[in-house]
Amino acid sequence: MISETNQxxxxxxxWLKDTTTLRQVEEWVEIxxxxxxxxxxxxxxYIRRQNGDYLLTDDGYILGDLExxxxxxxxxxxxxxxxxxxxxxxxxxxxxxxTIRASQDNFAQKKNNLIQAMLAINDLFYLAMPTVASVFLExxxxxxxxxxxxxxxxxxxxxxxxxxxxxxxxxPKSRSQPERILQAVNRPARDTAQTMVFSWIDTKEVxxxxxxxYAILNNAEHAISGEVLDIFRNYEVTPVSWxxxxxxVEELAA
Numbered sequence: 055m056i057s058e059t060n061q062x063x064x065x066x067x068x069w070l071k072d073t074t075t076l077r078q079v080e081e082w083v084e085i086x087x088x089x090x091x092x093x094x095x096x097x098x099x100y101i102r103r104q105n106g107d108y109l110l111t112d113d114g115y116i117l118g119d120l121e122x123x124x125x126x127x128x129x130x131x132x133x134x135x136x137x138x139x140x141x142x143x144x145x146x147x148x149x150x151x152x153t154i155r156a157s158q159d160n161f162a163q164k165k166n167n168l169i170q171a172m173l174a175i176n177d178l179f180y181l182a183m184p185t186v187a188s189v190f191l192e193x194x195x196x197x198x199x200x201x202x203x204x205x206x207x208x209x210x211x212x213x214x215x216x217x218x219x220x221x222x223x224x225x226p227k228s229r230s231q232p233e234r235i236l237q238a239v240n241r242p243a244r245d246t247a248q249t250m251v252f253s254w255i256d257t258k259e260v261x262x263x264x265x266x267x268y269a270i271l272n273n274a275e276h277a278i279s280g281e282v283l284d285i286f287r288n289y290e291v292t293p294v295s296w297x298x299x300x301x302x303v304e305e306l307a308a
Contacts, residue, residue: 060214066252067215087169090245091119091176099168107157110165114150116172135191136175142208142220143171166217173249174220177240190240190272190296191222197299198223203306205236213256221253231308232264242271242278247285254291267291268306270299 073088082100089097101110117127127133140147144167145154152171156164198205209224223236237250247269254267269286271278273295286293294302 085165089169089173089249091116091172092241093119097169097172099165099172101165104155107155108161108164110154110156110168112152112168112172116152116175117147117150120176131192132189135189138208139174139220140171142210143167143174143218145171163217170220170249173246177246191238193296194222194236194238194270198306201303201307203303209235211257211260213253214259215256217256219253219257225306227262228308231305232266233262234306235261235265235267236270236306237268238270238272240272242269242273242276242282244281244285247282251285251289251291255289258290268302269293271295273297 070088075086077084077086079100082102085099085101087097087099091097098113098115099110100113101108103109120127127136136147140152143154144164145152147153152168152175154164154168195207203225205223205225207223208220210218210220212218221235222238225231225234225236227233235254237253239246239250250269258265258267267290269291271282271293274297278293278295283293292302
């Protein structure tokens with residue numbers, strides 16, 4: 055299984071390199087990544103030299119797109135979720151832009167952190183229109199608290215690739231259950247499933263051998279496709295639809 059996992063990681067990193075394109079835009083270099091936003095457009099970031107290091111930014115795209123879609127981060131709870139997510143990836147918010155600084159030595163890690171923060175925020179507030187009372191992560195937090203399930207929020211682990219991965223919740227090991235890692239997936243689709251799967255397979259060998267991973271999937275608006283469920287199951291991530299969440303309360307609370 056170790057050799058198979060290594061091959062999966064190598065294939066993933068090769069795909070990431072081969073499907074990334076660059077374009078000069080005045081003093082910036084535009085990096086088009088293979089990751090998709092909620093509109094199925096490729097995410098783009100921008101980089102330039104600054105004071106001997108590199109400044110990377112999303113040019114305000116993520117938060118601007120959310121506001122144009124009717125999702126304003128104008129409540130204390132939503133702003134707290136945004137801040138917690140940014141802090142987990144070491145990303146700063148400057149004049150509406152998501153930014154991060156990098157050196158030559160840590161550029162790959164910092165670039166990955168910025169992209170993962172963009173994806174996380176994009177997913178966090180997906181469908182959070184004025185008619186929606188809360189965002190999905192808020193609902194998951196409330197559900198865990200309701201059932202007295204103890205957890206550590208926004209836990210970061212470094213994987214075999216050297217990249218950091220941020221998970222929404224980690225439930226520590228107990229006498230009857232191993233460590234459990236939970237990710238709230240607001241938009242269950244092929245790309246979001248693959249992103250979580252890579253994070254899991256990259257980190258599980260540096261965690262306890264009996265650790266478990268769960269994907270909590272929002273099916274309130276749309277049914278979850280069999281393809282998405284198969285992606286999770288094929289890589290030992292337990293998919294749990296929001297409508298059936300109470301089936302796993304006992305094993306998470308133990």
